[in-house]
Amino acid sequence: xxxNPLIREVPPTSWYFRHPRYLRYxxxxxxxLFVGAYCVxxxxxxxxxxAGQSSYEAFLVALRSPASIIFxxxxxAAALYHAATWFNATQKAMPIQRGEEFVPGKLISGAHxxxxxxxxxxxxFIAGVF
Amino acid sequence: MKERLVRLEVLRYNPDxxxxxxxxxxxxxxxxxxxxxxxxxKIKETIDPTLNYRWSCHMAVCGSCGMMINGEPKLSCHAxxxxxxxxxxxxxxxxxxxxxxxxxxxxxxxxxxxxxxxYLIPKAPKPISEGEYLQTPAQLKKYHRFTLCIxxxxxxxxxxxxxxxxxxxxxxxxxxxxxxxxxxxxxxxxERQEIIASKEGVWECTFVGACSEVCPAHVDPASxxxxxxxxxxxxxxxxxxxxGGGK
Numbered sequence: 001x002x003x004n005p006l007i008r009e010v011p012p013t014s015w016y017f018r019h020p021r022y023l024r025y026x027x028x029x030x031x032x033l034f035v036g037a038y039c040v041x042x043x044x045x046x047x048x049x050x051a052g053q054s055s056y057e058a059f060l061v062a063l064r065s066p067a068s069i070i071f072x073x074x075x076x077a078a079a080l081y082h083a084a085t086w087f088n089a090t091q092k093a094m095p096i097q098r099g100e101e102f103v104p105g106k107l108i109s110g111a112h113x114x115x116x117x118x119x120x121x122x123x124x125f126i127a128g129v130f
Numbered sequence: 131m132k133e134r135l136v137r138l139e140v141l142r143y144n145p146d147x148x149x150x151x152x153x154x155x156x157x158x159x160x161x162x163x164x165x166x167x168x169x170x171x172k173i174k175e176t177i178d179p180t181l182n183y184r185w186s187c188h189m190a191v192c193g194s195c196g197m198m199i200n201g202e203p204k205l206s207c208h209a210x211x212x213x214x215x216x217x218x219x220x221x222x223x224x225x226x227x228x229x230x231x232x233x234x235x236x237x238x239x240x241x242x243x244x245x246x247x248x249y250l251i252p253k254a255p256k257p258i259s260e261g262e263y264l265q266t267p268a269q270l271k272k273y274h275r276f277t278l279c280i281x282x283x284x285x286x287x288x289x290x291x292x293x294x295x296x297x298x299x300x301x302x303x304x305x306x307x308x309x310x311x312x313x314x315x316x317x318x319x320x321e322r323q324e325i326i327a328s329k330e331g332v333w334e335c336t337f338v339g340a341c342s343e344v345c346p347a348h349v350d351p352a353s354x355x356x357x358x359x360x361x362x363x364x365x366x367x368x369x370x371x372x373x374g375g376g377k
Contacts, residue, residue: 004145005227005235010293019201022290025338089337093356100268 028085034078041071087112132162136169136211140181141221143228151228153219154178160211166218167195167206170232183232190346193282196223197232203287203344223287225296239283242299245325246307251318269314276309276354278347285341285351291334298334299326301341301351308354311361327362335359 016022048059062068090112091105124130136158143151158172167185174181185195188207195206198221200214211218226234252263285301292298307322326332335355342352 003229003235005229006143006145006148006151007227008151008224010225010290012294015290015293019340021340021343022338025290025336025340029336089339089356092339092342092350092353093360095353095357097268097272100271102271 028082031078031082031085034075035082037071038075038079041075083116087116133159134162134164134211136160136164137217138166138169138173139217139219140170140173140232141228142181142231143222145230155217162212164211165207166197166199166204166209166211166214166220169211169218170206170220181232182230191280193280193346196282196284196287197221198224198287203284205282205284205346208346223283225287225289225293226283234283236283238296239281239286239300239303242303243281243306246299246303247318247322247325248303248306248310250310250313250316251321252315253317263315265314272314273309273312276305276312276349279306279309279349279351280347282346284344284346288340288344290338290340291336295330295334297330299331301335301355302349304332304335304358305349305351305354308358311358323362323365326358327365332358332362 016026045059048055087109091108094108095105096103096108138156138158139153140156141151142148142154156169156173156177158169158177160169160172167188170181170183171185183195183197183206185207186192187194190205190208193205196203197206198204198219199206199209200219201221203223206220220232222228222232222234226236226238229235256263279302281302283302286292289298289301292300304326307326310316311319311322332355335352337352337356339352341355342350345351
């Protein structure tokens with residue numbers, strides 16, 4: 001008996017619609033675009049600051065525009081989702097064994113959330129929010 | 131014993147006569163507490179003896195009866211009929227060539243399994259007269275989870291990276307390599323790293339995590355692969371930043 005196996009191709013541009021878990025994965029990946037876009041935005045902020053007072057004041061006015069506020073809200077939501085997915089994943093990538101037992105995964109992810117909160121408060125403090 | 135009417139839509143492919151696969155519908159009465167494999171067995175025994183599929187233990191140990199059940203990679207002996215409403219769609223494992231009906235060709239997986247050397251490679255030859263290799267419970271615990279793999283290939287069917295890039299060594303094989311790399315009695319890591327730390331090794335993984343979600347033995351291949359990435363990155367930094375390559 002000769003073999004005649006049937007090869008099934010995976011659709012290269014629509015495979016992620018096959019299962020909700022693939023859509024969740026794509027959502028995580030797409031949020032990185034907002035994180036990247038915000039880095040570019042910060043470069044523009046630095047550039048306008050370096051260009052002098054009038055340039056920076058114009059930048060501050062532009063920050064208050066509806067488009068800027070919408071972009072910031074979207075980027076914040078994306079950054080929160082992105083960070084949460086990776087913090088939740090840290091327990092898989094960095095298991096810690098103490099003696100015969102592994103440290104509970106929630107502790108490892110939780111430590112990342114805690115460090116995130118502390119650093120955020122420090123940055124807000126330096127920025128003069130408090 | 132209470133019975134329920136089960137309707138299945140099974141993908142059929144006859145390599146001798148077909149150029150494409152097609153679905154065939156069956157209706158069969160099965161015990162309420164049965165599994166999809168029971169329904170397939172009933173079909174084969176009472177309706178259609180030409181239906182082909184693999185199975186052996188019927189207790190989620192042998193890893194033979196993996197199939198796509200309503201689009202989800204599952205062991206058909208572990209897919210309870212009571213958890214499904216309406217027609218149950220049964221297909222061969224995704225990402226593998228179909229040999230016949232629900233039987234897939236596992237050749238690619240077997241080949242990859244061989245390449246990662248999933249066996250102990252002692253650090254130095256030791257005659258039997260010197261006794262056994264000793265290991266503490268903590269050393270065993272370090273890799274024990276990754277020993278539970280039953281080679282069912284569900285993780286390959288769930289992994290979109292393997293589907294899109296078939297040269298990817300894949301979740302189960304890399305997890306097994308990691309299992310031996312983590313073993314205190316083993317000295318074969320350098321040999322395995324050549325395969326699993328290569329482009330077609332762990333770096334093809336983008337951490338979708340589907341492998342761990344479908345694994346019936348709770349091996350958590352996604353965890354193994356991320357650990358291999360970290361260890362391989364540390365190797366790279368040692369090699370390039372430390373004098374003498376960190377050796």
